[in-house]
Amino acid sequence: MSEKTKEQTRLFTRMVAEKQGWKLNPDPAFYEDLVEGLMNNYNRYGYFLCPCRDSDGSRGADKNSICPCLWSRQDIQEYGNCFCALYISQSLAASGKQPSSIPDRRYEM
Numbered sequence: 001m002s003e004k005t006k007e008q009t010r011l012f013t014r015m016v017a018e019k020q021g022w023k024l025n026p027d028p029a030f031y032e033d034l035v036e037g038l039m040n041n042y043n044r045y046g047y048f049l050c051p052c053r054d055s056d057g058s059r060g061a062d063k064n065s066i067c068p069c070l071w072s073r074q075d076i077q078e079y080g081n082c083f084c085a086l087y088i089s090q091s092l093a094a095s096g097k098q099p100s101s102i103p104d105r106r107y108e109m
């Protein structure tokens, strides 16, 4: 498995945002922290585990938490940002408002 660089990880986030019609978090330092977390998770686990969540021990157990996670669409639609606030909605971006802290749906049934 080849390791990911920060630039490769940034590219990944840009591709996800473009494909989904989302925007990236506009705060450069916050964004870079999340990129670093994603990159570290990739280089540790072999997949882009969400940078705001812990691994449940295997790729299979983590499958829903691989970025973009299972809950991201719903969260961005409902709150304007994903759990990490790496991705935000077009309308939140246009409003200039800050992303908010939102509940984690991971263990909701």
Ligand code: SF4
Binding pocket: 049, 050, 051, 052, 065, 066, 067, 068, 069, 070, 072, 082, 083, 084, 085, 086, 087
């Ligand atoms: S919360 Fe955001 S950064 Fe984390 S996996 Fe979901 S979409 Fe990716």
